[in-house]
Amino acid sequence: MAADPQEYTTTLRPTGNADLDDALRASSDLLSLQKTQAVSPFALTGRIHNDYSRLISALESYGFYAGGITVTVTDGGGKSGAPAAGSHDGRDPDLPEWMQSIPAGHKAQITISAQPGVPFRIGVVTLNPDRGDPPVHLNADEIRAFGMKPGMPAQAESVLAAGVTLQTALTEEGYALASVSKPQAWLRPDTHTLDIAYTVHRGPVVNLGAFDFAGLQRTHPAYIARRLTIAPGELYQPSRIERARQDIASTGLFSDVQVNHGDTLASDGSMPLDFSFREGKRHSVGAEGGYSTDLGGRAGVTWTHNNLFGNAERLRLTALITGLGGSAEQGLGYDFYADLLKPDFGSRSQNMSARLEGIKQELYSYRQTALLARIGIVRRVNRRWNVSFGGQIEQEQIQQMRTNNSYFIASLPLSANYDGTGVDNPITPATHGVRLGASITPSASLTDGTSFFAIMQATVSTYFDLKALGLSRPGRSVLAWRGTIGNVEGASTFAIPPDQRLYAGGSATVRGFRYQGVGPQFANTRYAIGGTSMDAGSFEYRQRIMQKFGAVGFIDAGQVTADRTPFQGTVRVGAGAGARYYTPIGPVRLDVAVPLNRPARGDKWELYVGLGETF
Structure with missing residues (x-):
């Protein structure tokens, strides 16, 4: 009794060309479906017949236009019964009836052999003008983009791609209505060449016309017009249009941004663009948390109002409870703040931000209750450099060693930053740069x-x-180093408010020591004095393990002193290891560190939990 469905195994004999073998294997339904979709003998015969054309197409895609395919079917045998006699060609009209004679429990053995033959090469290449157009003449850039030359391998992928790349080059030059047809091809078996012809239409050079914005609900069209990196009257270039679309999408205002245009020009010969937007959620709520043995736990919520006034402004309110059980803390604290971001302030390359913040800290170094306000501008100089400047005022009450002082501090912070890592998201681990x-x-x-x-x-x-x-795959094994140096000029240590002094210790400087645990301390206490100079360095080895896990080993060192010059004082060294779990929003970090030269009253170890790498 014949099997139904008829199980089978397929073997592809190597051709000696590994790339061609891969293409044949990918084209064959016999190979891809043999384990998952067994069919009746008659349906299997149909699958064999269909594979001929699929495999021939694979040969032709690599320039083998005179090649052939042979498919042979035999009875592969089974646990019982004698195998059906003989072998049959896949095109044999008697194949379905013969397969019916294969006993149940036997697998059909199908062998595919490809005979590539002589590879064909490109012969004559012709570019025909569209009806009514002048003869086609390509400039040097267009010739490079087209790339088709006599004598090249006649691979189908290259022949098809040449027309596409030529059309792309023409549209980038402003020929908005340019088109290049699919190629016509003529085989020349006597010379083993392939003659090809394309029909090319340039059309006129076109500038951008009017922009239409659809789908805007709360966003002002004037903001979109200012933000766009293209403008009416400029040369039509698809790449610049796409970059402009991506730039608008990067504002975070929209869940979808599309841009389209028609097939006809406006009456003035320009190309209008139609932008369509789907605005994202206006409000969002998030949670924030972290833990270290020195600063304890912190937990809170964040509420964000996007597009506050219709020009991509963002208001973010955050409330955090801090000091939940830390060795450097004497009690609970809080950090409440409101951030307002005004993007494209005066220029699309700069943002204005403002913050109003209330802080309470119960540190061993000092107890602080403060209210501060600041405003600043961040200007992006280029994709790697940015500078910022602003002003800040702070009213605070600080108790240190049972002495209470009030301070009103006015500051003008200035900064410059360079990022050559190529990482846009600061939480994403850098691997170079x-x-x-x-x-x-x-x-x-x-x-x-x-x-x-x-x-x-x-x-x-x-x-x-x-x-x-050559020691690892990209991004799997990374060495990271960080160095920090600080100095305060103009006043002695005790003339500077305690929260403005320099400290070290903790995850941002020297792990293994509690927060502010490196540097001079008040006699017979664990209270840090702070200093006017500080330096610290960290070295890490980061190793990815499988897809979602990682391990880190590190050593940190640093010092704080009241001297005017860094690199003075007692160097404190900590070392440790950590684990990472990589998520779509960044790695979850868990580090354990110990001090190698622990000071009096210092902690024996520290634990740090957070999101993102330490640096």
């Missing part, structure tokens, strides 16, 4: 004795992918 940051903050403390001082800080971090040495 350098980051630099430098700031200077002239400040005046105007209460309890006026003092003027300037805080100067600089940080550099660099990342080296061991792929460059």
